[in-house]
Amino acid sequence: MTLASFRDERPEHPQGGEPALIVDGLSVSRGGHLVLEEVGFTLEAGTITAVVGRSGVGKTTLIHCLNGLIAPDAGSITVPGLGCLDKPEALRLHRRSSATVYQDHALIGRMTALENVLLGLADLRHPLSPMPWSRDHRRQAAQALEEVGLLHRVSAKVRNLSGGERQRVGLARALVRKPRLLLGDEPFASADPALVHHFSNELRRAVDRTGLTVMLALHQLDVALSLADRVIALVDGRIAFDGPPEAFGASAQARTFQGIFSLPGGLADD
Amino acid sequence: MTESVLTLDQALALQSRRSRLSLLPVLAVLLVILWAFDYSGAFDTARYRDALHTLFTLAADALPPDFFRWSHWGKPLLETLAMSIAATVLAALVALPLGVLSAKGLSPALLRRCVQLVLNVIRSIPDLVWGVMFVAAVGFGPLPGILAMACHSVGMLGKFYAEIIEHIDPAPAQALRGQGVPPLGVVRFAVWPQILPQLADVTLYRWEHNLRAATVMGVIGAGGLGLELVTAFHLFEYREAMALIIVMLVLVSLVHAGSALLRKALI
Numbered sequence: 001m002t003l004a005s006f007r008d009e010r011p012e013h014p015q016g017g018e019p020a021l022i023v024d025g026l027s028v029s030r031g032g033h034l035v036l037e038e039v040g041f042t043l044e045a046g047t048i049t050a051v052v053g054r055s056g057v058g059k060t061t062l063i064h065c066l067n068g069l070i071a072p073d074a075g076s077i078t079v080p081g082l083g084c085l086d087k088p089e090a091l092r093l094h095r096r097s098s099a100t101v102y103q104d105h106a107l108i109g110r111m112t113a114l115e116n117v118l119l120g121l122a123d124l125r126h127p128l129s130p131m132p133w134s135r136d137h138r139r140q141a142a143q144a145l146e147e148v149g150l151l152h153r154v155s156a157k158v159r160n161l162s163g164g165e166r167q168r169v170g171l172a173r174a175l176v177r178k179p180r181l182l183l184g185d186e187p188f189a190s191a192d193p194a195l196v197h198h199f200s201n202e203l204r205r206a207v208d209r210t211g212l213t214v215m216l217a218l219h220q221l222d223v224a225l226s227l228a229d230r231v232i233a234l235v236d237g238r239i240a241f242d243g244p245p246e247a248f249g250a251s252a253q254a255r256t257f258q259g260i261f262s263l264p265g266g267l268a269d270d
Numbered sequence: 271m272t273e274s275v276l277t278l279d280q281a282l283a284l285q286s287r288r289s290r291l292s293l294l295p296v297l298a299v300l301l302v303i304l305w306a307f308d309y310s311g312a313f314d315t316a317r318y319r320d321a322l323h324t325l326f327t328l329a330a331d332a333l334p335p336d337f338f339r340w341s342h343w344g345k346p347l348l349e350t351l352a353m354s355i356a357a358t359v360l361a362a363l364v365a366l367p368l369g370v371l372s373a374k375g376l377s378p379a380l381l382r383r384c385v386q387l388v389l390n391v392i393r394s395i396p397d398l399v400w401g402v403m404f405v406a407a408v409g410f411g412p413l414p415g416i417l418a419m420a421c422h423s424v425g426m427l428g429k430f431y432a433e434i435i436e437h438i439d440p441a442p443a444q445a446l447r448g449q450g451v452p453p454l455g456v457v458r459f460a461v462w463p464q465i466l467p468q469l470a471d472v473t474l475y476r477w478e479h480n481l482r483a484a485t486v487m488g489v490i491g492a493g494g495l496g497l498e499l500v501t502a503f504h505l506f507e508y509r510e511a512m513a514l515i516i517v518m519l520v521l522v523s524l525v526h527a528g529s530a531l532l533r534k535a536l537i
Binding site: 064067068069091092095096098099100102104105106107108110111119120122123125127128173177 | 439441442444445446447448449450451452454455457458459460463464467
């Protein structure tokens with residue numbers, strides 16, 4: 001079983017090269033501070049886009065806008081075939097076909113790995129249903145765990161797992177949804193380099209075979225450059241660079257990350 | 271996006287000023303504690319002169335414990351146990367919705383403050399006072415005891431439940447909202463599994479508390495083992511009172527062991 005097989009049964013998915021999501025003039029302010037300003041781009045189906053930038057630059061806010069957790073103050077997000085996400089039904093259908101992996105894993109420590117992955121299917125159940133999870137759902141969750149190489153920890157409580165293992169459970173919870181759009185807020189933050197390499201390869205295979213669209217906020221620039229088809233760099237809430245990773249050269253990187261080590265006594269002075 | 275630039279000396283000076291400031295509340299609390307002991311006469315050594323002797327005399331009068339009337343204690347014992355269970359369950363059922371309504375972020379601020387005020391008022395009336403009122407309202411027996419303990423427990427549990435709900439990790443709930451799960455589903459799948467062990471923990475603790483409180487309820491005519499205990503004291507039957515205390519101790523220990531097993535299973 002490969003990560004790609006999760007997507008095989010979704011024929012309605014847009015073909016590679018077609019727009020999967022259109023963001024136009026997106027602005028978000030929080031606490032009187034403008035976090036995102038006039039952000040616009042179009043995600044092509046079957047591509048991996050990396051959002052890079054300094055901490056606090058608005059990467060997480062952007063991801064949260066795309067999964068509907070934050071309503072923008074201005075601008076629009078449109079999914080071809082569904083319409084603008086400010087309409088509740090469009091947002092519901094968009095959420096149904098997307099999934100997000102979170103930096104802090106967003107798992108429940110006292111529950112097992114399988115129970116946490118099942119939460120990825122919570123929108124398929126009635127909130128007051130007294131029935132246990134169906135055999136089919138449990139099987140899907142186990143398959144997702146197998147995909148991230150964690151089937152042997154199926155009954156382990158998440159609080160007893162390592163940081164990397166938790167990250168994999170978070171990834172499995174997203175994969176079990178068989179998403180058309182996979183969003184990630186620093187999804188590799190707790191994974192070691194070998195695991196990052198493995199997931200990068202699996203993601204690429206899934207994208208190439210099924211047309212899955214991926215957008216990841218990443219702080220590991222090397223991962224972003226080696227994995228993504230496209231890099232969007234944010235500086236002060238605005239897009240400072242948008243293009244292929246080959247074009248994201250030293251000067252663009254310096255403009256994106258300038259100031260990190262410019263404090264007195266910082267590394268830049270060495 | 272500009273960081274305020276501090277020199278090392280400025281940063282250390284700022285930190286040490288904050289440390290000095292944090293000493294003031296500690297000193298203030300110490301002074302209040304000393305005043306409380308002094309004001310309540312705890313430093314009056316003359317008061318302790320005959321205390322030990324009197325306590326030893328009372329203890330000697332109560333030994334050995336007299337279990338002669340043990341066959342009469344079964345019903346009051348069960349009454350006490352039943353009162354504690356019924357009062358705790360009743361309180362938990364009422365306290366849970368009130369706790370949700372008084373938790374930050376889950377209900378409008380005005381409603382939250384109103385519910386908090388109600389919980390404060392309920393809590394500040396001792397269960398014995400509630401007991402006196404309910405004995406007058408529904409007569410003698412275990413029922414006024416149940417209602418009295420339930421009322422006071424609602425005030426306590428409601429506050430604890432609200433604090434538990436406020437301190438859950440919001441990330442799993444946010445993740446479920448992000449995938450389109452409706453609010454009720456978020457409560458069921460992300461909030462409930464997180465709060466369940468702590469809810470069970472404080473409720474079981476409250477059950478143990480109510481078991482002890484049910485004994486005291488006997489004093490005001492609310493039945494149970496407490497009535498036997500008070501009667502024994504009034505008749506100067508200290509040996510029988512000691513036996514009753516031992517029986518209570520065994521019951522409390524059994525309930526404690528049982529609730530410890532339940533806690534272990536849930537956490």
